[in-house]
Amino acid sequence: MAMNRQGSARGKGDGVQPVRKRKKINWLVLLAWLVALGLLAGAALFAAVLVYFNQQLPDFRQITEYKPALITRVFDRNGEILAEYANERRVWVPFSEIPKPVVQAFLAAEDSGFFEHGGYDLKAIVRAALVNVMTDRTQGASTITQQVAKTYLLSNERTFTRKIKELILSWRIERAFTKNEILELYLNRIYLGNGAYGVAAAAETYFNKTLAELDLGERAMIAGMPQAPSRYNPVKNPSAAKARRDIVIRRMESERFIDNAEADAAVAAPLVLNVSTLKQGEDAPHFAEFIRRLIAERYGEDALYQDGLSVYTTIDLPTQRLAEQAVYEGLRTFDRRRGWRGPLAKIKDMAQWKEQLAEIAEKYAHSSRLGEAAVVLKVSGKDGVRVGLADGREGSIAPESAKWTGKGLNSLVKMGDVVVVKASQIDKDNGKFTLEQLPQVQGALVAIDVASGEVVAMVGGLGEGEGFNRAVQAKRQVGSAFKPFVFTAALENNYTPASTVLDAPVVFKTGEKEWKPRNYDDTIGGLITLRDGLAKSRNLMTVRLAQDVGMRNVADVARRMGVSDRVPITDLSVALGTLDLGLMEMVGAYAVYPRGGEYVPPVYLRRVQDAQGVTLLRATPACEGCLAQLGAKPTEPPPVPPSSGSRALSPQVAYQMVSMMEGVVESGTAYSLKKLGVPLAGKTGTTNDFIDAWFVGFSPDIAVGVWVGYDTPRSLGTGETGAKAALPIWQQFMAGVVKNQPSGDFRVPSGIEFARIDADSGLLPGVNSKRFVTEAFVAGTVPTDVTPDMVDDPTGSFGGGGAGGGIDNLLKSFGIY
Structure with missing residues (x-):
């Protein structure tokens, strides 16, 4: 076998082999295979992506557990908003309460195909991608559902992975929630600038309206904001906001939500705002801050600023405004008396x-x-x-x-x-x-509803409410405003309003120290009745009365009436008001008198509810229906004691004090109140060197107290008594109150007898009696003695006549001179 040049062996019959024909490639089949493989690879990749992201995705069911941070609102007794507290302004509104035109505005602006797509819009995504690639502009393609997924479950980062997560979650949300539920989630959570979250909050913020009150242009403006809340903020960029508003209006027209005429009219209308911020208690700053602290202490700061509590208080804003104005004008008048600084x-x-x-x-x-x-x-x-x-x-x-x-x-x-x-x-x-001048002096006012014990007005001073609240925090000497407690103790210990006590100099010794009290006007009155002594605020007879009754009994009366239990029982100067007390406790105590002897602690809250309307706190009425009962007939007994109160005084003693304190208005230091023409009673208070000025009093329906002084104690000025510095504020306030709420008469309990007596002697009138008064006595205590004839004593030894003459002789008979 011979070898060829390449060393190939040739066998028998060797020759040239025929060339085989190559098969034609079926490109269609190949393409089909490639497509199939691509689809399989894509599906595998998609499945891998799903598996990968599924492990990182939050549970979309968390949406159902979402608890929005809501506004806590504080209301007055009439339902008027007093103050609002929140970290962000948000009001949650059920979808059923969102007007259809509001929904249509957002659909036109944000997602016109919302009711057709399944959570995402592929056409919009492709269109946005092309715009982003081919131009310098950035165009979004997020559906409302995607925005819900991002807002509730994801962050705001701009990444491809976040977008994938958003698409997956949107698909799931669409299958777990109805379209209306998705819209409710969206419309209540979307940020719309100026701290407003949700459409209801935006309506309040920009227009001070409810959703139902918005007009077409206002709805369109709000609906145009989600894309860029800062850029389209109507407060900061009104022209941009209007331009965006007009675009939304035209989109609403193209979606046939409105007709052409409506659109043209809305576009032609100017953009008019009525910006509203969260109410900070401007009408009652000190009370609002007092309630804020009260709620924060009871429920916590988080609950106050996030849980959307509804706090219904006892304050009455019309009455509060009267109080704020009276305090401001009274202190302004006082300050102007002191001159230009x-x-x-x-x-x-x-x-x-x-x-x-x-x-x-x-x-x-x-x-x-x-x-x-x-x-x-x-x-x-x-x-x-x-x-x-x-x-x-x-x-x-x-x-x-x-x-x-x-x-x-x-x-x-x-x-x-x-x-x-x-x-x-x-x-x-x-x-x-x-031209004004900021008063350096301060003042406070408290008003309490007699029947219920509810605080209806509180002024803690001039200026904002975040600082010192003098209505509840200040403790100052009360001066003669303390005297009613002494006289009350006397009535409980066998005295009557007609009993006479010597108003004359007296000296008290404690070790080597001597205390010589004196009357404000340095006069002496001789024997005077309790009624006259209280009306004319006689210091000397008050100290003698306290000494006879005993300071232990005086302290017990004050304690029962809600005043400090720290009243010293050995210091007679306390009878003249040297003890530091608060305005709130003084007014609460004075309210015992017209209430028929019942003490009710001041009430500030009526009800507290959570965001779902569940009642967290409900104040037990001090006396259910008290006003109706008390207003029945003047001669009927007081109502049944309030369930949350305590019996402090007998109804008879309480009424006797009311009657005696009416004398302060009829002929005493508060005589100027007579011009109001309604039943009023009270007591002035002035401390040494005119440092503090007080007036605390009441009508049958409301008890009110006013304090005036400097935060750092110093003299208000010579002659600046309670009647001059505090009473005018009380009078201006009460004039407004009785004008709006006419008052009846003080209620007289059973067991009271009235008798006409000699106002000077406290006995039955004699032939030469000059002054008379119809006095209230507990049954069985009406005097039986008749005022003796005193024809040879023209000065009137039985008081009321000042120093000299018969009083000199009387004092000598007592061994005073």
């Missing part, structure tokens, strides 16, 4: 006055309700005084508003002076201001 500060560089004024104004921000800091820009005889404010406003001070200073306006200030001004009520819109 000069400007607050001086701006040296007038080129920078706005910046410097802003810094000064910030220091006095807590007093913004009383006036605003302004700098004097110009002083001229022709134009008067021109001022500028930190916010850029300018105006002039009305010359007549400076009359209280006793000087001409132009002589009071110079250019650069910083003064306090207030927009004139007469010409508020044209830059007219009045």
Whole structure:
């Protein structure tokens, strides 16, 4: 066998082999296989992605457990919002209560195919991807369902993995919730700028309206905000907000939610805002802060700011506004009596006055309700005084508003002076201001509903409520306002209102120290009745009375009436009010008298509910239906003792004190109250050196107390008594109260007998009696003796006549002289 050149062996019959034909490739089949393999690979990849992300996805059922941070609202007794507390403004509204036009506005703006897709819109995703790749613009494609998934379950990071998770969760959400449920989740959680979360909160924030009150343009503006809440914020960017609003309106037209005429009218309308912030208790700042602390202590800060509590208080805002105004005007009047103190500060560089004024104004921000800091820009005889404010406003001070200073306006200030001004009520819109002065003195007022013990008004001082609340936190000497407790103890220990006590000098010794009390006017009255002694606030007879009755009994009366249990039982000066007490406890104690002797602790809350309406706290009424019972007939006995109260005094003693304290109004230190023309009773209080001024009193329906003084104790000024400094505030407030709520008469319990007696002797009238009074006695205690004839004693030894004459002889008979 021969080998060829390549070394191949040739066999028998070797020759050239025929060439085989190659088979044609079936490209269609190959393509089909490739597609199939691609689909399989894609499916496998998709499955792998699902498995991978499924392990990282949050449980979408967490949505059902979502607990939104809601606004806690504090209401007055009439349901008016007093204050709101929240970390973010959010109001949750069930879908059934969201008006259909609001829903349509959001569908047009955000997801017109919402009711057709299954959670995501592939066409929108592709379109957005092309826009993002081919242009510099960024376009979103998220459906409402995707936004729900992102808002409730994911973060705001802009990553591919987050988008995948969002799509998967959207698909699941669509199968677990109805479309309406998804819309409810969306419309209540979406952020809409200015701290507002959800459509209801946005309606309140921008327009101060409910959802049902929004018009077409307002709905469209809110619906246009989710894409960019900051960019379309109507407060900061009104033009951008309007442009976006108009786009939404046209989309609503294209979706046939509205017709062309409606759209044209809405687009042509201006964008008008009525911005509303969370109410901070502006009408009752100290009470609102008091309640805020009370709720925070009881339920915790988290509950207060996140749980959406509804807190129904006892405060009555119309009455509260009367109280705030009375305190402000009363302290303003007092401060003006003390004179003009000069400007607050001086701006040296007038080129920078706005910046410097802003810094000064910030220091006095807590007093913004009383006036605003302004700098004097110009002083001229022709134009008067021109001022500028930190916010850029300018105006002039009305010359007549400076009359209280006793000087001409132009002589009071110079250019650069910083003064306090207030927009004139007469010409508020044209830059007219009045010259003011921030009072340095402080004051407080408390008003309690007699029947229920509910606090209906509380003023803790001038300025904002975050600081010291003088109505409940301050303890100050009460002066003669303490005397009713002494007289009450006397009535419980065999005295009557007609009993006479010697009003004459007395000396008390404690070791080597001597105490010599004296009357305010340094006069002596001789023998005077308890009624006259209380009405004229006689110190000497009060101390003698306390000594005879015993301070232990006085302290016991005060304790039963809710006043401090720390009343000393050996210090007779306490009878004249040297003890430090709070305004709230004083008013609560005085309310015992018109309530028929029952003590009820002050009540601040009526009801507290959680966001679901479950009642967490309900105050037990002190006396269910008390007002109706008390108002029946003047001669009927007081109502059944309140369930939450305690018997402090007998109804008879309580009424005797009411009658005697009416004498303070009829002929005593509160005589000016007579002009109100309604039954009133009370007691003034003034401490040594005129440091504290008080008036505490009541009508048949309301007990009210007023305190005036400086936070750091110092004299209010000579003659600034309770009748001069505190009573005018009480009177102005009560004038408004009785005008709005006419009062009946004080209720008289059974067991009381009335008798006409001699007002000086306290005995039955004699032939020469000059003054008479119809006195209230406990049955069986009416005097039987008749006032003796005193024809040879024209000065009247039985009191009321001042020093000299018959009183001198009387004092000698007692061994005083």
